[in-house]
Amino acid sequence: MTLTLAATLPARGFDVELDVAEGRTLALLGPNGAGKSTALGIAAGTLRPHDGHVVLDGRTLVRAEGGRSRAWVPPHARQVALLAQEALLFPHLSVRQNVAFGPRSQGARRRAADAVADRRLADVGLAHLAERAPSTLSGGQAQRVAVARALAAEPRLLLLDEPMAALDVDVTPALRQTLQGLLAGRTAVITTHDVLDALLLADEVAVIEDGRVVERGPTAQVLSRPRSAFAARVAGLNLLRGAWTGGGVRTPAGEVAHGHAPGDGLVEGAPATAVFRPAAVAVYLGEQHGSPRNTFRGTVHSLEPRGDLVRVRTDHLAADVTPQAAAELSLVPGARVWLSVKAAEVDVYPG
Numbered sequence: 419m420t421l422t423l424a425a426t427l428p429a430r431g432f433d434v435e436l437d438v439a440e441g442r443t444l445a446l447l448g449p450n451g452a453g454k455s456t457a458l459g460i461a462a463g464t465l466r467p468h469d470g471h472v473v474l475d476g477r478t479l480v481r482a483e484g485g486r487s488r489a490w491v492p493p494h495a496r497q498v499a500l501l502a503q504e505a506l507l508f509p510h511l512s513v514r515q516n517v518a519f520g521p522r523s524q525g526a527r528r529r530a531a532d533a534v535a536d537r538r539l540a541d542v543g544l545a546h547l548a549e550r551a552p553s554t555l556s557g558g559q560a561q562r563v564a565v566a567r568a569l570a571a572e573p574r575l576l577l578l579d580e581p582m583a584a585l586d587v588d589v590t591p592a593l594r595q596t597l598q599g600l601l602a603g604r605t606a607v608i609t610t611h612d613v614l615d616a617l618l619l620a621d622e623v624a625v626i627e628d629g630r631v632v633e634r635g636p637t638a639q640v641l642s643r644p645r646s647a648f649a650a651r652v653a654g655l656n657l658l659r660g661a662w663t664g665g666g667v668r669t670p671a672g673e674v675a676h677g678h679a680p681g682d683g684l685v686e687g688a689p690a691t692a693v694f695r696p697a698a699v700a701v702y703l704g705e706q707h708g709s710p711r712n713t714f715r716g717t718v719h720s721l722e723p724r725g726d727l728v729r730v731r732t733d734h735l736a737a738d739v740t741p742q743a744a745a746e747l748s749l750v751p752g753a754r755v756w757l758s759v760k761a762a763e764v765d766v767y768p769g
């Protein structure tokens with residue numbers, strides 16, 4: 419592995435192990451306060467773990483035991499670049515000087531550093547802004563300069579902390595596309611809440627909740643067969659977890675989901691997961707009988723516009739219905755409903 423990180427920080431309830439292979443990008447997904455930024459801070463050296471280690475390309479960057487550092491490489495000597503949500507450019511330096519800063523501080527001469535800066539600015543499509551002052555840039559441009567600056571230092575590891583979070587939605591697709599090109603073949607960790615970042619930028623995904631990794635795997639697998647509630651939400655899927663019993667997944671609350679189970683591996687009494695799309699769910703005011711359907715009781719929590727449809731959220735499930743259906747059923751928060759989904763629309767898998 420290029421990067422291995424195993425660290426605890428009891429003050430934050432943080433206890434995480436991660437690894438990233440050479441040239442791969444890992445996305446850290448998780449709710450606010452889960453510990454994603456803490457993981458990046460420990461890798462970058464802005465935070466010290468209480469126990470654990472970080473090893474990059476065989477070099478130990480930190481090793482700590484019981485709150486004492488046994489090994490410590492300071493942040494600037496780690497060959498790790500951390501890109502924050504805000505660009506944080508030096509205001510008194512030009513765009514080119516900002517990007518040349520890393521090579522300069524590594525000892526490159528002015529001309530050579532400027533040449534690197536111009537190449538990196540070209541990589542992010544901003545060669546024409548090299549003379550500008552940071553204060554004259556838009557948020558999206560500033561963030562691109564920050565990406566160029568991070569890459570100019572030739573880091574062995576690139577850390578991106580929600581790089582799109584502070585940007586307007588209309589500029590995020592372009593930056594995401596730029597990052598897609600730049601991350602190919604680099605070792606990187608990106609934190610995000612956005613399914614598109616995970617899909618387009620990451621080879622693997624790790625879901626962090628309450629300071630622990632609760633799920634990890636190749637991106638497509640985690641998003642199509644999530645096991646954690648958070649991954650299911652990011653993937654836009656309903657998720658029910660329970661035990662495989664009598665041909666269905668029985669949840670601790672007593673709900674049963676029948677579905678189709680491609681492949682095998684389901685064992686009577688063993689953990690199993692059922693997922694289905696909100697668009698496959700119909701909403702009724704009374705229980706539906708007959709036909710191979712699953713029905714679940716729920717109370718409407720919220721209604722949100724979702725393209726041409728309305729997303730109806732109940733305690734733990736979601737359904738996408740037409741605005742006409744929502745109106746005919748008089749759906750409002752607090753309404754008691756039945757949600758119904760055909761077994762053929764439900765994927766069931768072990769775990």
Ligand SMILES: Nc1ncnc2c1ncn2[C@@H]1O[C@H](COP(=O)(O)OP(=O)(O)OP(=O)(O)O)[C@@H](O)[C@H]1O
Nearest residue numbers: 429430431448449450451452453454455456457609
């Ligand atoms: N400077 C700090 N001092 C003490 N505790 C902190 C500090 N920063 C964060 N924490 C706590 O550490 C835990 C993990 O926070 P962290 O910022 O790593 O989460 P995150 O997953 O990055 O969240 P977000 O998505 O909101 O950025 C939280 O409980 C948070 O309250």
